[in-house]
Amino acid sequence: MTPVPRRRLLLVHAHPDDETLTTGGTIARYAADPDTAVTLVTCTLGEEGEVIPPELALLGPGGSDQLGGYRIGELAAACAALGVADHRFLSRPGRWRDSGMALAGHGVRAATPEHLHERAFARPEAFDEQVDALAAVLEEVRPQVVVTYPADGGYGHPDHVRAHQITVAALQRVPARLYFTAVGRSTLDAGLAALAEVADLPFRRPDTDELPTVPDDAITARIDVRTHRAARIAALRAHATQVTVWPEADGDAIAFALSNLVAQPLPDVEEFMAADGPGHDVDDLFAGAGE
Template sequence: MTLRICLYSDPVTLTSPPRLLLVHAHPDDESLWTGGTIARYSAHGVHVTVVTCTLGEEGEIIPAGLRELAADAADQLGGYRVGELRSACAALGVTAHRFLGGIGRWRDSGMVGVQANEHPRAFVRGSVDEQAAMLADVLREVRPQVVVTYDAFGGYGHPDHIRAHEITTAATAEVSDIDRVYYAVTSRDATEQGAAALAGMADLPFRLPRPGELPVTDDADITTTVDISDHLSAKLRALRAHSTQVSVWQDGAGGASYALSNGIAQPVVREEFYVLAKGTGAGAETDLFGGLG
């Protein structure tokens, strides 16, 4: 059956519900980078699949009462974060989730130059070809029109983000029926404006970012801006679910911010931003699926 739907900026005709697949490195990345986008498209009937590459075992733990879960103690953080991820996916409306290669196949590699890079199951120690083949199998099964991951720098240089980019690039090159591939990025303008607004909020519990401290992309390079203003509450619920990694603050008057373990305030903005890496850009200015039919 052919479906005529008007979920996007322009009507499109598809022979099955639209399918979006996102490749993320760790639990919490889906919410931090793309939470509003996931919630928006899930709410509009799009089949959304999230692929997470590791369990995030090397993450820094914010709540003092949970710090014995850390990799250098009980090493149970990965299992705990699986529960956080399930709660976040529920908040965002995701019902299709995969761990690359199965749960626990690949381990969080940690930041550049740390001992965790050498763990036998570290994501960055694995074969790019093997990992890309695993992802290609998922792509063939799910058959997404649109795939999202990070840019070549992984957004901010994390080795696992860079590897996720590498295997997604390889897998989407092998699977030919994907219409578009996007990189999730953060806007320089939106980040600077959001940080400036935070400076005027009373009782903000986090340190304000210094100029240039947060990773951003020049707006001239951004091809697609997705309005998530109607789905900010879902994104904030998902961020709260990742309580070992993310602290969320709201002032009760519409102001909101979050911080990672470094305690640096980050703004919660009303759009999420993408760079089109593969496929035609016609109609894609405000909609990942715009113009596809």
Template sequence: MSPDRRLLFVHAHPDDETLFTGGTIARYTADPDTEVTVVTCTLGEEGEVIPPELAELAPDRGDQLGGYRIRELDAALDALGGPRHRYLGGAGRWRDSGMVLTGHGTRAGLPPELPARALAGPEGFGVQLAQLLDIIDEVRPQVLVSYASDGTYGHPDHIRAHELTAAAAAARPDVVAKLYYAVRSTELQDAGLAELHEALDGDTGRTGLRWPEPDEHPGHDPAEVTTRVDVEKFHDERIAAMRAHATQIDVRSGSGWTAYAMSNRIAQPLLGTEEFVLEGAAPGTVETDLFEGVETP
């Protein structure tokens, strides 16, 4: 029998589930009354590769990264407790659209040319929505989670995942009670960097990573955050999941501190809280549980 509470995450690429919502996935997967399902829309074929020994997987070389990231995702989900998993339309149906960096820091935009089968391609939306609705009809989640409308940092696949999830929630109001957008506020990021700086005794070079410049990591308006989930106790699970995504995430740690970076080598702190914005929330909404107010059988 299906658990009373059902939660579905819609992510663009392998590793996004860990970076944005890994602690929340682990927390609810550990709850026997909650069924957690993760949807991954692409194989992340256009990602950059961090370890030199895996460089031939890259899209401009062997173009085998997508297949390798299936293995990474399997290991990461196992580390997070083993939630259920689906690829949108099946593994490899939609390809990573890629991105170009625009403006300051890590902000991204749509590349001038899209690969064949790109998730963000204008012709695919209707088919993709039908595929996501098929999963929702099967899982029947009361709660959906994806990204905010800006895709957190502008990646076109994150924006498409947001659009699909919002449209799916609107199409199934009898199933979906709550729609959340995973965000990271400037306030939380700044506090995390300050704590990491203190743990390093001010010697940021100990991380082996580049310390971020002001406003280099896009952050969400803290006033819009409605829901903060405490994931501190799932620190080890999140670290293991990040390490599983070795082509994409570089994890560094020492006595009393942990930092990580993507291929840009810009240090980020591992935060003990994950933040969300509840779609349509009343002003002043403050939550600590994604299922707050959800009626279950």
């Protein structure tokens, strides 16, 4: 009989690719631990994402509107690269649609668009059903640790904000230790400084404060993901409609960019903030969490 993992980690992400962009190394680290079970919950199919490869542009909402179905396959490939065996869409695939976003001021800050699809994840009237659906997963899995976004969604995207809101609400019913994804200012600065030395980088280097960060002293946990770099890069490459990895050949990579073609580094740590406030600088999300 296969032993039941003692530790259980559950992550709540808004769209396919978010799991890799912000937590890919962390997922790979814990998925590789036989004593830890990893459950990934994805809330939408990412139907409103901007498609990077020109040959796939007609998949988008302005064309055949088949991007969500295509991204199911991308997500499955990313999960395989990261070692995720338990992936679930919230309620069921396509129950809630990517809400899209409007740009809001400087950098990549986002806001809720003026008009929302009738199935949009961010619609106010959908909240209670979404909380019920997530609470049901929590009841089944009983994780000791849950990861999602901070209150502003990291950069304001309405689906990230909603993922935060329903996670906080569901954990009122099924408690667990909660962490929020983050990038410390020093971590980003160090990564961008390294990219500044790259002569042939094909992406635009970000302006000051264009990419979201938090103060270093807000970071509670730093997870060393160097051992799982190859898995992270493979998962990023799997999300080819949304992410460009450079160099493009298989193997190691230096940077990636989304459809805005703004360069982002690949740091050797992924960082988190504990929901219950600043604490010790830990290197394991389960440190201090109930068994």
